[in-house]
Amino acid sequence: MPEHARIAVVGPTGYTGGELLRILTGHPMVEVRALLRTGSEETVSLPQAHPHLRGVLHLDCVPYDESFLDGVDAAFLAVPSGAAMELVPTLLDRGIKVIDLSADFRFRDPAVYSRVYRREHKATALLERATYGLPELYRWRIRESYLVANPGCYPISVLIALLPLAKRGLIRPEIVVDSKSGISGAGRNRLEVGYLFTELFGDFRPYSVGQHRHAPEMIQELRQLLGEEPALSFTPHLIPISRGILSTIYCSLKEPVPLQQVRRLYEEDYQGEPFVRIVPDGELPRVKAVAGSNFCDLAFAIDRYSGHLIILSSLDNLTKGAAGNAVQCLNLMMGWEETTGLMEPGLMP
Numbered sequence: 001m002p003e004h005a006r007i008a009v010v011g012p013t014g015y016t017g018g019e020l021l022r023i024l025t026g027h028p029m030v031e032v033r034a035l036l037r038t039g040s041e042e043t044v045s046l047p048q049a050h051p052h053l054r055g056v057l058h059l060d061c062v063p064y065d066e067s068f069l070d071g072v073d074a075a076f077l078a079v080p081s082g083a084a085m086e087l088v089p090t091l092l093d094r095g096i097k098v099i100d101l102s103a104d105f106r107f108r109d110p111a112v113y114s115r116v117y118r119r120e121h122k123a124t125a126l127l128e129r130a131t132y133g134l135p136e137l138y139r140w141r142i143r144e145s146y147l148v149a150n151p152g153c154y155p156i157s158v159l160i161a162l163l164p165l166a167k168r169g170l171i172r173p174e175i176v177v178d179s180k181s182g183i184s185g186a187g188r189n190r191l192e193v194g195y196l197f198t199e200l201f202g203d204f205r206p207y208s209v210g211q212h213r214h215a216p217e218m219i220q221e222l223r224q225l226l227g228e229e230p231a232l233s234f235t236p237h238l239i240p241i242s243r244g245i246l247s248t249i250y251c252s253l254k255e256p257v258p259l260q261q262v263r264r265l266y267e268e269d270y271q272g273e274p275f276v277r278i279v280p281d282g283e284l285p286r287v288k289a290v291a292g293s294n295f296c297d298l299a300f301a302i303d304r305y306s307g308h309l310i311i312l313s314s315l316d317n318l319t320k321g322a323a324g325n326a327v328q329c330l331n332l333m334m335g336w337e338e339t340t341g342l343m344e345p346g347l348m349p
Helices: 016-023 085-091 110-115 122-129 137-145 151-169 214-226 259-270 317-335
Strands: 005-010 031-035 062-063 073-078 097-100 130-132 147-149 172-181 229-236 244-252 276-278 295-303 309-315
Touching: 005 016, 005 317, 016 031, 016 110, 016 317, 031 147, 031 259, 073 085, 073 317, 085 097, 122 130, 122 151, 130 137, 137 151, 137 317, 147 259, 147 317, 151 172, 151 214, 151 229, 151 259, 151 295, 151 309, 172 214, 214 229, 259 276, 259 295, 309 317
Parallel strands: 005 031, 005 073, 031 062, 073 097, 097 147, 130 147, 172 229, 276 295
Antiparallel strands: 172 244, 244 309, 295 309
């Protein structure tokens, strides 16, 4: 078990890159050695990209150059989908452990990736080596892996919410997911009119209805858990907050199970999970309670009119939904305590 690790962050100037650096600069086992840009030949100072990190880390964000990887133990790839598959083979050949926050290695079937992301996968030989990076589901695999595919933010909120019931075969495959996300989930480079402050403030709107890229990712994992093909209907929405996801999940139990028994199953499964919190009876998850933290909060209800089970899940899309979960995976890959550098509570108010 290494006492510390030297880290490179590839793609440091976006929201996820900034969140990674916010967490890593407070991580006692980590030394950030390189901040590498893939989409530009321009060097940018870290305070230019992330003013909140001024005086915290004294590195520039420089154009990608393999010479900066000398001595690096692990790399985070916070790059657009399509870029990671070009970089990962070289990183692995150097013996560098990789946590990829793009979608390039999330799918086991390259045909699904090509259909969803409309590009050919150029590193299909590595898909078998990639581990889907959800610690609550694949902790033991992550520990042994050199290549971890960090899940999408929506799938993390949904899979954590469904895992205890799905793995026991207690729910029917017809599942409806209604998710609301803060605007940062769209990324920092979205310059379309629809993402301007004046367009989003005071508004609330669905997007990618019936065709969001995260739906096939959820289907892949639910198929494994349920042992049958899920009929998933997923609709995401944008709400005018900067960060956070609240997912409302509707499903039917195969046999009637009292709500308190459902709650006991979750408490049993998540008793030892450091970042999954079952909120007390009478309370419901809220985005503000998890903002800036690596926690996912869950609650349950039975619809008295339809009999459907409703599961509510909240997390920060930039932290547990991206960078925090990625650091959780790094801790596992390095053999450290899983919570290292991640136990900061959320920000209130």
